[in-house]
Amino acid sequence: GQQVMQIPQYQHVQEGEDFTTYCNSSTTLSNIQWYKQRPGGHPVFLIQLVKSGEVKKQKRLTFQFGEAKKNSSLHITATQTTDVGTYFCAGPKGTGNQFYFGTGTSLTVIP
């Protein structure tokens, strides 16, 4: 069945270092969403990518959607302690409105 996998599962970085998480799907995705969940919190929507090869930026965060629309990445430049949390990608389940959430990447930033 359709799955959305993320790597790495955990990442520890020194404050100021860059961070990247990768999302891979076994099937082509019509769109992909990214969410952030702070420890003890709930997932919060960050961005949605729709077009093949699309790149979007939010301050220090850069999101990419692969040309084949089967993978995506989130890159954070110069991490800060406020970036701590788990980052999830989510891809549609078939043609429906339901989304499969990836396994998530837990980011720890060491001051």
Next chain:
Amino acid sequence: DARVTQTPRHKVTEMGQEVTMRCQPILGHNTVFWYRQTMMQGLELLAYFRNRAPLDDSGMPKDRFSAEMPDATLATLKIQPSEPRDSAVYFCASGPGNFQPQHFGDGTRLSIL
């Protein structure tokens, strides 16, 4: 800011008891989702409603779980009877339409003893 409201925030009960979790979606949102989050399984979709109609509950154990939307302002998730393996955080989320961002509630942290 509009937000999804879930009650209760925490629930501890004994195995075999009925558990009811409630969710008030954001006014005007026509899609509602129930998720379960555990360390082992991550975020699992349990049920999905659009315009109050259940469209997908394939992720939900049918023998003990049920999800309903009695009206547009209330979604419920029931577990009867509850088991220790049901211990998890249950999130409700709502959205304004197809493929739109989902807005999550704070979750119900459920512990079944």
